Amino acid sequence: MHILTIRIARLLLGMGLLAAVAGLPLRGEAANIVALRGADVDVYNEAFEGFKDVTRQSIISNYDMGGDLQKGKAFLARLKSGPKPDLILAIGLWALQVVVEEVKDIPVVFAMVLNPSTVIGQETRNITGASMNVSIEQQIALLKRVSPQVRRIGVVFDPTKTGFLVRQAERIAQQQGVRLTTKAIASSKDAFAALDAMQGEIDAFWILPDETVLAQEVVQYMLLFSFRNKIPLLGLSEKQARNGALLGLSFESGRDIGIQAGELANEVIAGKSAKGIPFTTARKVKLTVNLKTAAKLGIQVPKEILERADLVIR
């Protein structure tokens, strides 16, 4: 190759590298992050602390919306009028809601959001984050391990709230050799008939993080359904396990979710597009097993599950 060509090629390569590096914070120069919290609650504060622990970036602002969407929007409007931060951290569903509406040109990482797809929608956005959801694979696998004869898992859901989740779950259930028996409802009062219709049709029941089915009387009916039909019920929390669900599975702590969000933020700051980073589910989970319920259902919970459980109710 002609020597001139080689020299030009090297020059271009060097310029390209220089351009790439110029777009990044210099080593030792932290990126600027603005944190927006939906409200002053302990789990959000813990998530923020976990985020700070793993990022080396500069948190230039930490704003509490106080549960007021208008306050959040006003804050973001002020933010847009000043120097642009390198990243926005949205903690909680309300913070993510206002950020999705108001921010288009700044990468966003969220933390402590349940079912984030319902907020972000299907369009591709420069948003990623750590959700509070426990992975569907983990939940179905848990039900199968506790009750190996499970083949049909019942789910009652509102398509407008958790339709996307159910579609994912159907695929995953099939991969794991079980079938999801679903009943769609439009309101809480439809849940009772939906449950009754499942009698004799399912081997286990799974409570989804779906606002429509979480009305107190509906959850109580689900617990009653579980006892009457002697089928295991997987709940969303320690509290549901204490109230009678055989199992309760939730994220372990706000701090862990914050750490996960911090790791994602580091990737974005390092140059990766948030668009290309899938949301994460809770890496650490908290499992509660209610042995009193197990006895009533005639279920022998495997020792490995009991050893793994964070809390066993006897």
Add this chain to the structure above:
Amino acid sequence: MTSRFKVATGLVLALWVGVLVGPADATDLKDVIPNLFGQGIILQPGGPLPFFPQNSRFQESSLQVLDQLNTQLITGIGVPSFNSSVTGFTFDIERGIPVRTTESLGPLLTERATTLGARKLDLTFTYTRVNFTKLEGKDLNNLELVFLRDDANGNGVRDTSGPFSFESDIIGGAKLKVDLTEDIFALIATYGLTSEWDIGIVVPVTHIRLRASAQGPLIIFDQFGNRGGTSIGGLPVHRFGPDSTPPAVSLSDETAVSVSGGGDATGLGDIILRTKYNFLRNYDDLVPDLAFLFEIKLPTGDEDQLLGTGGTNLTGLLIGSKTYGHWFTPHVNLGYEIDTKDTQQNTIRYSLGFDARLSSELTAAAAVIGRAKPDGRGAGDHIIDLSLGVKWNPVNSLILRANVQIPLDKNNGLRADFIPTVGVEYIF
């Protein structure tokens, strides 16, 4: 909360203790009542009976409870509760969103199990006015003075028969009037170390006013109430005279007394350090929330000026509470207080009460508060009060509070008719 603000709060506390609190007056209030009669009543020495050359001394006996004035002053006054709460958020883990809490603002003089919240600061300023009116059920303006004779024969008892039966003579008739009031200004700071653990300090500044006067006739009686006292061979054993204290113009079974004393004292009271840990919360719908409170009362108040007890007290308190319907929170407190200086003052503390949200800004609270001393000396060993109060949250995190403590057993110990407290509180 910014570090600048924390420094400012610390400065305010330091100012409160070190600068705003002035020195106490020189007169020892503790000695005001005992000093009214100094060495007691000393009757005419010698006398018609040759075998009584020594003085007959009579000491006041009916007001011994006033020897423990320090403790009596502090026992009956409730300490403001650890913290209030304003409308905030809890987290619904199943729905994944915060939920606004509209629970009540909290109790006033008793405790519930919930804590302030991590990194929150609660600053409260209260004023309490105490006007004591009763001592063991008797009007402080009209206490009867009774003087008993010393043991003449050294056998440890006042003989009621035999040759020394004159030991049972008494001197009575005069009345003691005691005017005792207390104004307590307290600065209370509580900080949430974590979401379950609070620490706090109570810094009281107290102004005490004590006036005592004894007036009236001093008359000698025998054990049967006969005026003149015991006689031997028709001659009275005990007489007032020109050489007695107080004196009489001539030998007589009666004289008059008019003495008074008193003073004021202002100064730092006994500082209380306390901590509360909420070890069980939202376990399920039936089990109450539980917390443990530990308190140290330091002897920072001048005991001689009745501003403090002079001893360190340690208290452990178990607290149980539960909120129903987001508006009604009954609670129970049970604990034990150790007086390291005088174990007879060790106290069982208990209370049963509730606070109820009447509206989003207004909470009412009521409680029955008891303090019992199993090894006490008698007076004031078991006092029970009713506490009624309200809290109002007019704006943001500002809370105005008013409370009245009403003794349910005025015949026990040193008591006021009622004890009002007002205060202002802010949660940062």
